[in-house]
Amino acid sequence: MLVLALDTATPAVTVALHDGTAVLAESRQVDARRHGELLLPAVHRVLAEAGVRLGAVTDIVAGVGPGPYTGLRVGLATADAFGAALGVPVRGLCTLDGIAYEAVRAGGLAEPFVVATDARRKEVYWARYEPGGPGGVTRVAGPAVDRPADIAERVAGLPVAGAGAALYPEVLGGAARPGLPEHQSAGALAALAAEKLAAGESATGEPAAGAFLPNRPLYLRRPDARVPANYKVVTPR
Structure with a gap:
């Protein structure tokens, strides 16, 4: 292999x-x-x-x-x-599963935690995890995209891996843990x-937490760049 x-x-x-x-x-x-x-x-x-x-x-x-x-x-x-x-x-x-895996294996997390990365537009991509299960970590919520303030109650007090903790410390500071991966x-x-x-797992395409997925982008929202809805009409004088 x-x-x-x-x-x-x-x-x-x-x-x-x-x-x-x-x-x-x-x-x-x-x-x-x-x-x-x-x-x-x-x-x-x-x-x-x-x-x-x-x-x-x-x-x-x-x-x-x-x-x-x-x-x-x-x-x-x-x-x-x-x-x-x-x-x-x-x-x-x-x-986010990759960051969570490193948080458990290298960061030593043995309690529920959150992974949050920068989604721009003052939002984060996030998911909640618990240690245990295949790979040593199980995703129990997400992935989703939200403003940090909108998920404050759901992540309160939980350690946060990923860049979101540094970007929004007032909301995602949580129970600070040194050594958690940022990227x-x-x-x-x-x-x-x-x-x-x-373990014999193949790409099933099922949305189960932590499973292999098809090699297709997981956007969660529309791209920032969009085709203009209306074009300016230019007519000769």
């Missing part, structure tokens, strides 16, 4: 290679405006560091969001292109995927 995982649903452009036992190499660069420029060099760098040819990859896993329109599609289109070229399966995972890690996403693959 050689799982190539990538995620561009958050400001972090992140890529990792996992052999079913451990992460062989990982790259993460935080830049919300350069997803398209940074992703392919990151893939090349990860493969070179691991000493693996792209043709040896057996599975592609991509974070499907939720995330902003343009950045998210960079990762999904790249995953689809690799899958088609290599003839290997392309599976999606909720980006996505493709290494965590790859490790979660490797566990699911080892």
